[in-house]
Every structure is written in structure tokens, then in C-alpha cells.
Amino acid sequence: MMKVLVADAIAPKGVELLRANSALRVDVKTGLKEDELLPIIGEYDALIVRSQTKVTPKIIAAAKKLRVIGRAGVGVDNVDVESATQRGIIVMNTPGGNTISTAEHTMSLMLALARKIPQAHASMKAGKWDRKSFEGTELFHKTLGIIGMGRIGSEVAKRALAFGMTVLAYDPFLSPSRAKALQVEVVELDDLYQRSDFITVHVPATEQTRGMINKAAIAKMKKGVRLINCARGGIIVEADAAEAIKAGQVAGVAIDVYDPEPPKDLPLRDLDQVILTPHLGASTHEAQETCGIEIAEQIAEVLSGGTIRNAVNMPSIDAKVLAQLQPVVAFGEKMGRLLAQLAPPRLERLAIEFCGKAATWETDPIKRAVLKGFLEHAEGSEVNHVNAPAIATQLGIRVEEIKSTDPIDYAELIHVRAFADGQTVSIAGAFYGSANNPRIVRLNGMPVEAVPQGVLLIVNNKDRPGVVGWIGTIMGKHRINIAGMSLARDKEGGVALEVLNLDTLPSAEVLKEIRADKDVLDVKVARL
Numbered sequence: 001m002m003k004v005l006v007a008d009a010i011a012p013k014g015v016e017l018l019r020a021n022s023a024l025r026v027d028v029k030t031g032l033k034e035d036e037l038l039p040i041i042g043e044y045d046a047l048i049v050r051s052q053t054k055v056t057p058k059i060i061a062a063a064k065k066l067r068v069i070g071r072a073g074v075g076v077d078n079v080d081v082e083s084a085t086q087r088g089i090i091v092m093n094t095p096g097g098n099t100i101s102t103a104e105h106t107m108s109l110m111l112a113l114a115r116k117i118p119q120a121h122a123s124m125k126a127g128k129w130d131r132k133s134f135e136g137t138e139l140f141h142k143t144l145g146i147i148g149m150g151r152i153g154s155e156v157a158k159r160a161l162a163f164g165m166t167v168l169a170y171d172p173f174l175s176p177s178r179a180k181a182l183q184v185e186v187v188e189l190d191d192l193y194q195r196s197d198f199i200t201v202h203v204p205a206t207e208q209t210r211g212m213i214n215k216a217a218i219a220k221m222k223k224g225v226r227l228i229n230c231a232r233g234g235i236i237v238e239a240d241a242a243e244a245i246k247a248g249q250v251a252g253v254a255i256d257v258y259d260p261e262p263p264k265d266l267p268l269r270d271l272d273q274v275i276l277t278p279h280l281g282a283s284t285h286e287a288q289e290t291c292g293i294e295i296a297e298q299i300a301e302v303l304s305g306g307t308i309r310n311a312v313n314m315p316s317i318d319a320k321v322l323a324q325l326q327p328v329v330a331f332g333e334k335m336g337r338l339l340a341q342l343a344p345p346r347l348e349r350l351a352i353e354f355c356g357k358a359a360t361w362e363t364d365p366i367k368r369a370v371l372k373g374f375l376e377h378a379e380g381s382e383v384n385h386v387n388a389p390a391i392a393t394q395l396g397i398r399v400e401e402i403k404s405t406d407p408i409d410y411a412e413l414i415h416v417r418a419f420a421d422g423q424t425v426s427i428a429g430a431f432y433g434s435a436n437n438p439r440i441v442r443l444n445g446m447p448v449e450a451v452p453q454g455v456l457l458i459v460n461n462k463d464r465p466g467v468v469g470w471i472g473t474i475m476g477k478h479r480i481n482i483a484g485m486s487l488a489r490d491k492e493g494g495v496a497l498e499v500l501n502l503d504t505l506p507s508a509e510v511l512k513e514i515r516a517d518k519d520v521l522d523v524k525v526a527r528l
Contacts, residue, residue: 001023001024001025002023002024002025002045002046002303003024003025003026003027003043003044003045003046003065004018004024004025004026004027004044004045004046004047004048004299004303005027005029005040005041005044005046005047005048006018006026006027006028006029006030006048007029007030007032007037007047007048007049007052007053008030008048008049008050008051008052008053008072009030009050010048010050010072010288010291010292010295010296011288011289011290011291011292011293012292013289013292013293013296014048014072014289014291014292014293014294014295014296015028015292015296017293017296017297017300018296018299018300021300021304023303023304024300024303027044030052031052032053034054034056034058034059037053037059038058038059038062041059041062041063041066042062042063042064042065043065044063044065044066045065045066045067045068045303046066046067046068046069046070046299046302046303047063047066047068047069047070048069048070048071048072048295048296048299049069049070049071049072049078049079050071050072050073050291051073051075051077051078051261051279052078053078054078055069055078055079055080055084056080056083057080057083060080060083060084060087060089061083061087063087063089066087066089067089067090067302067303068089068090068091068092068299068302068303069084069089069090069091069092070092070093070295070298070299071091071092071093071094071295072093072094072097072288072291072292072294072295073093073094073097073098073282073291074093074094074095074097074098074102074282075093075204075205075232076091076093076312077205077232079091081312081313082390084313085313085386085387085390086387086390086391087387088383088384088385088386088387089386090302090308090311090313090314090386091311091312091313092295092298092299092302092308092309092310092311092312093295093310093312094290094291094294094295094298094310095151095310096151096290096294097282097287097290097291097294098281098282098284098287098290098291099151099152099155100155100286100287101281101282101283101284101286101287102152102230102281102282102287103152103155103156103159104159104284105230105256105277105280105281106152106156106200106202106228106230106281107156107159107160109228109230109254109256109275109277110139110144110160110198110200110226110228110254111139112254112275113198113226113228113251113252113253113254113275114136114137114138114139114198114226115134115136115137116134116135116136118275119133119134119272120134137197139160139163139164139165139198140163140164140165141164141165141166142165142166142197142198143165143166143167143168143195143196143197143198144156144157144160144165144166144167144168144196144197144198144199144200145168145169145170145187145192145193145195145196145198145199145200146160146167146168146169146170146184146199146200146202147170147171147189147192147199147200147201147202147203147212148170148171148201148202148203148231149169149170149171149174149178149179149182149184149202150171150202150203152202152230152231153169153171153200153202154182156200156202157169157182157183157184158182161183165198166185167182167183167184167185168184168185168186168187168191168192168195168196169182169184169185169186169187169192170186170187170188170189170192171186174186190220193217193220193221193222194220194221194222195222196221196222196225197222197224197225197226198225198226198227198228199213199221199225199226199227199228200227200228200229200230201213201228201229201231201235201236202230202231203231203232203235204231204232205231205232205233205234205235205259209232209235210234210235211234211235211237212235213227213229213235213236213237213240213241214237214240215237215240215243215244218240218241218244218249218250219249221249221250223248223249224248224249224250224251225249225250225251226250226251226252226253226254227241227250227252227253227254228253228254228255229254229255229256229257230256230257230281231257232257232259233257233258233259233260233261233263234258234259236253236255238255238266238267238268239267241253241267241268242267242268242271245268245271245273245274246271250273251273252273252274252275253268253271253273253274253275254274254275254276254277255268255274255275255276255277256276256277256278256279256280256281257279257281258279261279262278294310298310307322308322313386313390314368314385314386315362315364315365317362317364317365321362322365324435325361325362325365325366325435327434327435327436327438328361328366328414328431328435328438329365329366329369330369331414331429331431331435331438331452332366332367332369332370332373332414333369333370333372333373334373334438334452334453334528335370335373335414335416335427335429335440335452336369336370336371336372336373336374336375336416337373337374337376337526337527337528338373338427338440338452338456338526338528339370339373339374339416339418339425339427340373340374340375340376341524341525341526341527342418342425342427342443342458342524342526343374343418343420343425344418344420344421344423344425345420346420346421347395347397347418347419347420348396348397348398348419348420348421349397349398349399349400349418349419349420350370350371350374350392350397350398350399350400350416350417350418350419351399351400351402351415351416351417351419352366352367352370352399352400352401352402352414352415352416353401353402353403353404353414353415353416353417354366354401354402354403354404354412354413354414355404355405355406355408355410355412355413355414355415356405356408356410356411356412356413357411357412358412358413358414359403359404359405361412363401363403365385366414367399367401368385368386368388368389369385370414370416371388371389371391371392371399372384372385372388374418375388375391375392375395410430410431410441411430411431412430412431413428413429413430413441414428414429414430415427415428415442416428416429424444425444426442426443426444426445427440427442427443428440428441428442429441429452438452439451439452440452440499443458443488443497443499444497446488446489446490446497447488448486448487448488448497448499449486450484450486450499450501451483451484451501452528453501453528454483454501454502454503454527454528455501455502455503455504455505455506455525455526455527455528456499456500456501456502456525456526456527456528457498457499457500457502457506457523457524457525458497458498458499458500458522458523458524458525458526459471459497459498459500459514459520459522459523460495460496460497460520460521460522460523461495461496461498461517461519461520461521462493462494462495462496462519462521463489463491463492463493463494463495463496464493464519467496467498467517467519467520468485468487468498470517471498471500471514474510474513474514475500475502475506475510478506478507478509478510480502480503480504480506480510481502481503481504482500482501482502482503483501483502483503484500484501485498485499485500485501486498486499487499495521505525505527506525511523511525
């Protein structure tokens with residue numbers, strides 16, 4: 001039975017869903033500090049958190065059985081994704097669960113800024129009747145600048161248009177067709193700053209976005225602009241925004257997110273033009289229930305070997321597609337394993353080429369399988385489909401994926417090449433009839449037909465009569481059965497290649513006997 005730890009409170013329906021699975025044992029232990037989590041995390045296969053629990057490198061190192069970490073929410077700032085990836089742990093989130101809640105909260109803050117609602121409310125609670133001090137502005141015919149047009153930014157745009165606003169959008173990845181469908185105008189960042197009456201940010205916290213709304217950016221903005229951040233803390237430099245409010249450049253700021261949380265120091269706290277909420281973007285009953293149920297479903301599917309959805313360190317792929325690809329993925333792993341046993345040391349580059357129909361497949365799982373097979377020869381069982389690309393990068397191996405539509409002799413072909421110190425070793429694989437019938441069809445450019453299983457004996461020799469018979473005689477003498485054989489040569493009298501499928505592993509004595517022939521150029525054994 002696999003064990004799941006729910007370390008932060010999620011919707012009861014999510015916990016119920018997990019407990020309904022007889023293959024899972026679910027423990028709910030919330031509010032644990034790092035020193036309390038460390039002694040127990042080693043017994044769990046899955047961990048579910050929201051934003052309170054910090055999944056640190058220490059916790060990940062202690063989580064010997066952990067296969068998946070689920071974050072019931074959008075960001076994974078509280079999870080050390082790099083450490084998890086190195087350990088081969090899938091990290092997933094629920095990016096769609098709080099989209100509407102956060103978009104609505106953004107609009108709420110925009111309206112509150114425009115009409116000074118919190119300030120007027122505080123005045124009334126204090127027993128005053130002060131209409132003059134709280135004159136606001138309409139959203140109608142105003143210009144909204146949205147930085148980041150993902151799920152939430154797009155939903156904000158729809159709602160802003162309903163208020164009669166003009167919407168400007170800055171997002172380097174927003175296609176013209178998508179912008180047209182959303183009825184937004186795509187502009188450069190400086191143009192957005194100069195034209196917008198309201199600016200809202202909906203981008204992740206990255207090196208490029210942290211502190212992007214700073215003194216220099218604010219100086220480019222229209223006088224009287226209002227700023228909103230419901231995305232991630234630190235995107236707006238709060239000290240710069242505070243100074244801009246005091247100088248009259250910025251009319252108001254509304255912030256729902258902070259860095260760190262809870263905030264230790266808030267330069268904006270004492271300014272009347274500022275609205276602050278304690279990270280409420282996803283704090284609706286509907287959002288919490290959706291996120292809790294979604295993460296429970298995702299965790300259950302991963303642990304049962306089904307679909308991987310919304311993983312931040314591995315591609316998400318539909319279970320049906322994955323099932324169809326599974327034989328190809330298994331073949332890719334064997335190709336990688338074979339290549340590792342033939343390639344020279346100190347590899348510099350690995351090229352994985354998909355030709356013919358293979359170029360139309362979902363290739364990332366296959367590429368990861370090739371890498372896993374290749375790397376586990378040196379790195380052992382620590383390598384898996386999640387961390388294989390990261391380990392390759394760590395080792396300085398450049399991995400290239402190529403999709404080719406050039407004519408080939410097979411319906412689909414996977415061609416893997418390893419480059420090191422001027423040498424190239426290559427393997428090509430194809431399928432005979434179906435994905436369940438794979439073959440190695442080329443070794444270093446020479447045509448072969450080898451079944452990718454068991455033990456392969458690969459011999460390069462000068463092309464002369466008798467060598468194949470002699471190798472067979474040696475195998476018979478040592479009682480090693482030959483299950484299959486494929487022969488090739490570059491030209492008559494040139495270099496010949498024999499690939500033998502053997503039932504048992506040949507001993508060092510057998511290999512020494514084969515190498516003793518003066519016409520044998522190279523002998524290698526590979527285990528698949």
C-alpha cells in the first residue's frame with residue numbers, strides 16, 4: 001500500500017477521493033515544521049501541500065520513497081523543484097483551479113482602487129460622513145495594461161472589456177490570432193506603461209520579472225496610474241511604488257501577494273492610496289475545492305501509473321497517448337542503453353532524431369527514455385524519466401532533438417547519435433508492422449536487423465570467409481546459444497559487422513578467444 005501525506009489543509013472532498021482508493025493510505029498532518037517533517041517523510045510515496053509547508057532540499061533528501069509532490073495551487077515557490085528533479089520526483093500543481101477566483105479578485109481590487117471603497121468604508125466605520133474625500137474614477141473608457149496573458153490575464157481581459165475598457169497586452173508568447181480572439185491590443189512594454197490608466201501583472205516570479213515594476217518603469221508610466229499585483233510577491237518594488245505615490249506619479253496600488261509571506265516590512269502600509277489583502281486571490285470556497293479535488297486526482301493517477309498532468313518538471317501527457325507510446329518508450333530506453341555501451345567516454349553531445357511518422361509523435365517521453373537508458377549505465381538506478389534531462393545538463397551533455405520529414409526506408413525511424421572527441425557512434429531503430437515489434441536497423445550506418453533484447457554480441461572484422469562460422473564454433477564450444485544473427489558489410493572485402501542475440505552472457509575467456517583472430521577489429525557486448 002502506498003502512503004500519501006497531506007501536509008497542508010485541502011478540501012475535504014480531495015482527502016475523501018484519495019481515501020476511497022484502496023491502494024492508498026492517507027495521513028493528514030498539517031502545520032508540521034521542517035524538523036517535525038524530516039523524521040517521517042521517508043515513509044511516504046506522495047506529499048500534498050498548499051503554501052504553508054516548505055518542501056526544502058533537506059526534506060527532499062530525507063524522502064527516500066517519494067515519487068510525487070502535489071501543490072494544491074498555481075505556484076510552486078515553496079517547493080525546491082530543482083532538488084526534486086535531481087531526485088526524480090515529479091512536482092505538479094493545479095494551474096487552472098484558482099483562475100476565476102484570482103481574476104475576480106484582480107477586478108475587485110481594480111474597482112476598489114477606482115472608487116476608494118476600503119478607505120470610504122473605514123471612514124464610515126469611524127463615524128464620519130465624508131463624501132468629498134472619496135471621489136473616484138470610472139473604469140469605462142479607461143485603458144488597462146495587462147502584463148502576462150496566461151489563464152488569469154486572459155480572464156481579466158474578458159472582464160475588463162465588459163466594463164468598456166481598452167485592453168493593452170504585453171506577453172512575448174501571445175500569438176496574433178489569440179490576441180485577436182481576446183480582443184486585446186498587443187504592445188511593447190514601454191508603450192503599455194505610457195498608455196495605461198491601470199496596470200495589472202499576471203506573470204510568474206522569475207529573474208526577468210522580479211522587480212520589473214521599479215522606479216525606472218514607473219517613471220515611464222502615465223501620471224496617475226494605478227497598479228495591481230495578484231500574481232507573485234516582489235514583481236512590484238514596493239519602496240519605489242511608495243515613493244511614486246508620495247510624488248503624485250502613482251494614484252494607487254493594490255497588492256495581494258508579498259515576498260516573503262507574511263511580509264515583515266511593508267513600505268506601502270501607511271499610505272491611504274494603498275489597498276492590501278493577505279493573499280486572497282485563490283481564497284474562495286470554489287477555488288479551494290477545485291484545487292483540492294484536482295491535486296487528489298492527479299496524485300492518485302500518478303501513483304497508479306496513469307496520466308501525468310500539470311507536472312512542472314516533466315511533460316504532461318494523456319494516459320491514452322502514453323499507453324500507445326509505451327512500447328516506443330521502452331524501445332527508446334533500450335536504444336539509449338545500447339548506445340551507452342558502445343559510445344566512447346566523455347560524451348559531448350547526444351542527438352535524437354525522429355524521422356518519418358515518428359516526427360509526428362509526442363516525442364518528449366521517448367527522448368527522456370533514451371536519456372534514461374543512456375545515463376543509467378553510468379549513474380545507476382537514480383536516473384529516471386523525470387531527472388534524466390537535468391542529469392545530462394549537469395554532466396555537460398548537450399542534447400538535441402531533431403524532427404525530420406526527409407524520405408526514409410521505414411515508416412518511422414528513431415536515430416540516436418553520440419559525439420565525443422571527434423568520434424560518432426550511432427544507432428537507428430524502426431518497427432516491423434507495429435510498435436510492439438521493434439528492431440535495431442542500423443549500427444554506425446551499417447544496415448542490420450537485430451531484436452533489441454537480452455545480450456547482444458557485436459563484432460567488427462575484416463570481410464573474409466570463415467569468420468562467422470568460426471564465431472559460431474566458439475559459441476557452441478562454450479555452450480552459448482545464438483538466438484539470432486544479423487550480418488552486414490560496407491563493401492566486399494571491406495569491414496563486416498555481426499550482431500548476435502545470445503541467450504547467455506559470454507565470459508571474458510570467450511571474448512578473448514574471439515579477439516585473438518587477427519581479422520577481428522572490435523568486439524563489444526551489450527546487455528539490454
